[in-house]
Amino acid sequence: MDKETPLTEVAEVLHMNSGTGGTSYATNSLLQQTVIRMTRPITEEAIRKLHTSMSFPAKLAVADLGCSSGPNALFVVSDLIKFVGRLCDEQAHCKYPEFHVFLNDLPGNDFNTIFRSVQSFQERLNSEYSVFINGVPGSFYGRLFPADSLHFVHSSYSLHWLSRVPEQVVEANKGNIHMARSSPEGVLVAYYRQFQSDFGSFLKCRAVELVAGGRMVLTYLGRRSEERDSREAGYIWELLSIALNQMASQGIIDQEKLDSFNIPQYMPSPTEVEAEVKRQGSFAIDRLEVSDVSWAVCNGELSGTDECNMENGAGYNVANCIRAVAEPLLVSHFGAGGVEVIDEVFRRYAAIVSERMANEKTEFVNVIASLSKKLASPAH
Numbered sequence: 001m002d003k004e005t006p007l008t009e010v011a012e013v014l015h016m017n018s019g020t021g022g023t024s025y026a027t028n029s030l031l032q033q034t035v036i037r038m039t040r041p042i043t044e045e046a047i048r049k050l051h052t053s054m055s056f057p058a059k060l061a062v063a064d065l066g067c068s069s070g071p072n073a074l075f076v077v078s079d080l081i082k083f084v085g086r087l088c089d090e091q092a093h094c095k096y097p098e099f100h101v102f103l104n105d106l107p108g109n110d111f112n113t114i115f116r117s118v119q120s121f122q123e124r125l126n127s128e129y130s131v132f133i134n135g136v137p138g139s140f141y142g143r144l145f146p147a148d149s150l151h152f153v154h155s156s157y158s159l160h161w162l163s164r165v166p167e168q169v170v171e172a173n174k175g176n177i178h179m180a181r182s183s184p185e186g187v188l189v190a191y192y193r194q195f196q197s198d199f200g201s202f203l204k205c206r207a208v209e210l211v212a213g214g215r216m217v218l219t220y221l222g223r224r225s226e227e228r229d230s231r232e233a234g235y236i237w238e239l240l241s242i243a244l245n246q247m248a249s250q251g252i253i254d255q256e257k258l259d260s261f262n263i264p265q266y267m268p269s270p271t272e273v274e275a276e277v278k279r280q281g282s283f284a285i286d287r288l289e290v291s292d293v294s295w296a297v298c299n300g301e302l303s304g305t306d307e308c309n310m311e312n313g314a315g316y317n318v319a320n321c322i323r324a325v326a327e328p329l330l331v332s333h334f335g336a337g338g339v340e341v342i343d344e345v346f347r348r349y350a351a352i353v354s355e356r357m358a359n360e361k362t363e364f365v366n367v368i369a370s371l372s373k374k375l376a377s378p379a380h
């Protein structure tokens with residue numbers, strides 16, 4: 001980063017590609033939807049336990065934090081409402097609660113696309129449900145809701161986004177754009193410290209906002225290994241870094257800008273998540289699990305078909321998935337280069353990813369924590 005450029009807060013620039021077009025998050029979030037489906041049994045178990053411990057209140061307040069836009073935002077909510085309905089149906093005299101649903105994301109998120117689909121969403125739901133949908137713009141690293149107002153919090157594939165790239169990283173991570181195997185130890189530690197600070201703030205805020213006994217299911221893009229530079233965590237970014245470095249060496253993008261570009265993400269191990277939850281002290285860990293999801297999931301039904309085996313086919317879909325997530329960050333950092341440059345970045349990236357997918361095991365690791373707020377939590 002050049003000396004005059006201030007560090008950018010992620011909240012000001014991060015958002016997934018908006019709308020419903022070819023490069024939008026809405027069109028390229030099958031991977032994330034698969035992860036939501038994979039973690040459904042854990043979410044359902046948490047809802048069942050919530051019901052057992054406190055019976056559903058007349059007004060059930062649930063929040064999805066980092067909801068983004070597109071089908072996944074309301075997919076989570078619809079699953080949750082139907083499951084509560086099923087639980088209620090299992091019992092005599094159980095009246096469906098009124099659902100107060102809060103969809104949170106950063107202010108740059110395309111809330112309009114979600115809002116436009118609310119009416120058809122409500123029409124598809126059983127008319128016996130009363131559902132009130134609210135958009136809540138703001139960072140989940142700060143307070144978003146009144147004290148003691150939420151019963152259940154869900155967050156999937158969002159909490160690995162940090163509130164900022166630590167300053168030490170910008171100076172010391174040239175040649176890389178994330179925590180790579182060639183990053184200095186200081187860079188890895190700085191990223192970790194930022195994760196500790198951010199996740200600590202997140203837990204502190206939710207501890208105020210959830211009622212006692214309230215529950216959270218949090219899914220991270222994470223890692224199994226305790227090695228912070230392990231390949232499983234940052235590999236997807238390492239490959240993007242190869243494409244960007246090629247383009248910088250050919251003068252297509254600015255080398256200095258590339259030297260100061262870093263992805264504000266930390267993919268924690270289960271041990272690291274556990275350590276922060278214990279340190280903050282307000283939540284008990286009900287479950288802490290790890291699972292894997294293949295990069296090929298980005299290809300959905302096409303996986304393994306001829307279409308997927310086309311040159312760059314498999315990598316093309318993964319590249320689109322990452323483009324939907326990272327394009328606004330790239331554009332904000334590299335500035336005016338035009339659509340052609342971004343197209344070229346992701347064309348090269350798709351080729352690199354395809355080659356790796358054909359020759360290596362390529363998986364994302366999910367770390368899932370199911371937590372409940374202790375009846376007596378530490379002073380806020």
Ligand SMILES: C[S@@+](CC[C@H](N)C(=O)[O-])C[C@H]1O[C@@H](n2cnc3c(N)ncnc32)[C@H](O)[C@@H]1O
Nearest residue numbers: 032066067068072105106139140156157158161
């Ligand atoms: C990959 S998307 C996941 C969206 C959705 N949960 C899903 O599973 O498809 C991550 C979302 O987290 C949001 N996000 C990142 N940091 C955030 C923060 N500090 N506060 C609120 N949202 C945040 C991003 O803007 C983005 O929309």
